[in-house]
Amino acid sequence: MNTNRLSKTMSDGLNSQMTKEAAAAQIYLSYGAWADSEGYGGIANFLFRHASEERNHMMKFLEYILKRGAKVKVEAIPAPPQDPTDIQDCFEKVFQSEIDNTNAIYKLVKISFDEGDWATWHFLQWFVKEQTEEETLAMNLLDKIKIAGGKNASGDVLYELDRDLEKAPDEASLAETKTAENP
Structure with a gap:
């Protein structure tokens, strides 16, 4: 008996996203x-x-694909891009990578919506929130680097940023958690 609950389009898309991650x-x-x-x-x-x-x-x-009865396809990943030239370039590249990932998630959400695949649509909502968080975190870091002088930031400032990021939270505060009492 075939237990696959994913369309070929969705299965291919989820496998592609697994590789992208x-x-x-x-x-x-x-x-x-x-x-x-x-x-x-x-x-x-x-x-x-x-x-x-x-x-x-x-x-x-990977786990979602398996739980929906589809086949996981583990594929080769491309080599990372060349090294950043400085800290600002590093976080600009991180931000761009997160934007690319967000766009790929959005395409999957649209496919799931168009197909009426509500289980996958629901699964993907966690990633929509996660990508909002990741982009916000990267934007906040870019703002700090910009305030610090951007590509011309002094060694003292970069030292402080380095020290701060070692223990910085890995999540960003999202707009949906804000209230008049907690802006």
Whole structure:
């Protein structure tokens, strides 16, 4: 008996996203290694934690595909892009990677909606929220770097940023959690 509950289009899309999450993990891992080699151990720690988070996202997709009775296709991932040139470039690349990932999630949400695949639509809502969080976090870091002087930030400021990111929370505060009493 065929127990697959995913269309071919959805199955292919979810498998592709699983690979995209694995690639995102490698990007964070690569940028973390670069940051560490440049002496930014705190920033490296932050990026390594996010590499692990992306691997967890990959596993969520893998498990969902299996639980819906479809076939998982583990594919090769592309090599990460070249190393950043500086801290601002690093987080600009992180932000762009998150935007690309968000757009891919949105395409899956649309497919699930168009197909009336409400189980997958529901599953993907967690990722919609997660991507909002990831983009917000990256934008907040870019804002801090901009305030610090951007590409011209001094060593003292970058030292502080490095120290702050070592233990910084991995989540951003989202608009949906705000109230008049808690802006």
